[in-house]
Amino acid sequence: MNLKSTFLSLSLLFAANLFAQNREEFIYASMEAKHAQELKLSHSDLIEIIAINNDLASVYIHPEVTHELHQKILSHGPGYMFHATESNALNTINSPLEMSRTVLEYSITNQEYVKTLLDDVNKQNIEEVMQHLESYGSRYHLSAQANEAAEDLKVRWENLIAAANRTEDISVRIVSHVNTPMKSVVLTIKGNENASQYVIVGGHLDSIVGGSNKTYAPGSDDNASGIATITEIIRVLLANDYKPQKTVEFMAYAAEEIGLVGSNEIATQYKNQGKDVFGYVQFDMTAYKGSSKDVYVSIDSFNNNDLNLFLYELMEEYNSFGDHKFTYATTRCNYGCSDHYSWAMKGYPAAFPFEASFNDSNPYIHTTSDTFDKNGDGSHAAKFAKLGLEFVVEAAKRSEVLDVVNLNKTKAKFYVDQKAVGFEVPSNKTIKSATVINVAGQKVATKNQVNNNDKINLNQLPKGAYIILLETTSGEKLTYKFILK
Numbered sequence: 265m266n267l268k269s270t271f272l273s274l275s276l277l278f279a280a281n282l283f284a285q286n287r288e289e290f291i292y293a294s295m296e297a298k299h300a301q302e303l304k305l306s307h308s309d310l311i312e313i314i315a316i317n318n319d320l321a322s323v324y325i326h327p328e329v330t331h332e333l334h335q336k337i338l339s340h341g342p343g344y345m346f347h348a349t350e351s352n353a354l355n356t357i358n359s360p361l362e363m364s365r366t367v368l369e370y371s372i373t374n375q376e377y378v379k380t381l382l383d384d385v386n387k388q389n390i391e392e393v394m395q396h397l398e399s400y401g402s403r404y405h406l407s408a409q410a411n412e413a414a415e416d417l418k419v420r421w422e423n424l425i426a427a428a429n430r431t432e433d434i435s436v437r438i439v440s441h442v443n444t445p446m447k448s449v450v451l452t453i454k455g456n457e458n459a460s461q462y463v464i465v466g467g468h469l470d471s472i473v474g475g476s477n478k479t480y481a482p483g484s485d486d487n488a489s490g491i492a493t494i495t496e497i498i499r500v501l502l503a504n505d506y507k508p509q510k511t512v513e514f515m516a517y518a519a520e521e522i523g524l525v526g527s528n529e530i531a532t533q534y535k536n537q538g539k540d541v542f543g544y545v546q547f548d549m550t551a552y553k554g555s556s557k558d559v560y561v562s563i564d565s566f567n568n569n570d571l572n573l574f575l576y577e578l579m580e581e582y583n584s585f586g587d588h589k590f591t592y593a594t595t596r597c598n599y600g601c602s603d604h605y606s607w608a609m610k611g612y613p614a615a616f617p618f619e620a621s622f623n624d625s626n627p628y629i630h631t632t633s634d635t636f637d638k639n640g641d642g643s644h645a646a647k648f649a650k651l652g653l654e655f656v657v658e659a660a661k662r663s664e665v666l667d668v669v670n671l672n673k674t675k676a677k678f679y680v681d682q683k684a685v686g687f688e689v690p691s692n693k694t695i696k697s698a699t700v701i702n703v704a705g706q707k708v709a710t711k712n713q714v715n716n717n718d719k720i721n722l723n724q725l726p727k728g729a730y731i732i733l734l735e736t737t738s739g740e741k742l743t744y745k746f747i748l749k
């Protein structure tokens with residue numbers, strides 16, 4: 265036994281004695297079964313495993329032990345979901361996920377308008393909001409400043425609505441919660457044609473640091489950056505007179521860091537009210553560029569493959585405009601890593617594009633060093649604002665704008681024939697390459713010698729949704745989404 269582990273054992277023993285007397289502080293939670301079992305081995309007095317179903321466990325646990333999860337597993341968020349009662353904790357691991365949308369429901373039809381929005385994104389606005397949120401000192405859910413930040417964010421968003429003269433169809437509400445005194449903030453743009461369908465973008469407003477003193481938790485990247493990104497998306501939409509067909513909502517959640525409390529209460533309410541959520545995208549940490557690529561889409565099993573494929577398609581499509589190009593790859597972030605998990609658990613299609621691969625993400629989070637200067641500036645976050653704008657407009661569409669202006673469709677015809685995808689491209693274009701991308705963002709087939717009327721054999725590929733991407737010699741990209749049966 266080395267010195268370090270002796271010290272660790274002694275301190276755990278001490279902690280165990282301390283916490284054994286404080287069982288009233290225990291909470292119900294759900295987490296991955298393997299993590300619950302590891303914690304049980306090292307802290308048997310501080311966790312009780314109530315039940316295990318497949319890979320998930322419901323547990324009764326001291327909240328301080330959950331901080332170990334954050335370090336032990338590759339997750340930037342809490343790594344568990346809080347539950348107010350034992351039966352909620354049990355229900356979560358016992359109810360199977362049911363997905364409600366298919367890949368073909370998502371389409372890209374607003375290229376010219378979205379291009380205008382992308383031109384309008386301003387990284388300085390993002391920087392200003394990030395620095396303002398950091399100035400509260402702490403947004404820990406039990407601190408007074410957390411609710412000050414929520415009330416002030418409501419005013420900031422209301423000012424954007426007033427400036428755009430849109431108080432008729434856009435409003436902001438404060439949401440109170442049962443399991444935290446902190447409040448969430450929700451902005452709603454009422455849909456003009458299909459108001460009962462929701463397109464939602466969210467991120468958490470609270471912050472946290474490890475240890476008992478939570479009075480300074482700057483939370484610049486985690487997650488002032490996400491809230492600043494969302495605020496810039498709202499600003500750009502309103503400045504460009506955006507009126508959606510579906511209802512669009514932006515959410516800034518309370519108490520994500522203590523087990524996704526705010527988002528779980530809201531998603532549960534939406535599910536209980538039978539609300540139809542067409543797509544959910546989470547922005548949590550957008551400012552720190554830790555990896556070589558720009559956007560890392562998480563591909564954990566609970567994320568929606570069809571929605572992820574739509575994000576790749578959006579990036580391919582809008583990257584072809586050149587000016588706002590960014591690169592992307594995929595990563596995994598594990599159980600309960602952010603608020604999108606709350607929506608996924610209710611069967612809603614949820615996606616989480618992240619600032620880096622999880623191995624390379626911001627090393628300062630959950631410490632007093634998660635400050636603005638570690639992020640450089642707002643330029644990385646601005647890419648996420650652009651992706652958010654692409655997602656909102658193409659998912660919620662535009663009111664009173666005919667849905668026929670798909671430039672791609674006029675440039676090429678695509679079809680699926682058995683286990684092959686074919687295309688016909690006008691003779692004034694020369695195709696340089698054809699690539700097929702799967703739901704994990706992997707290029708699963710590439711052909712470099714391509715004719716304008718060609719077919720790519722996909723016999724080797726499993727059933728599922730794919731995108732084919734044609735690149736012309738002039739750099740133009742033509743995409744088509746399809747399902748192999």
Ligand SMILES: [Zn+2]
Binds near residue numbers: 486548602
């Ligand atoms: Zn976070």
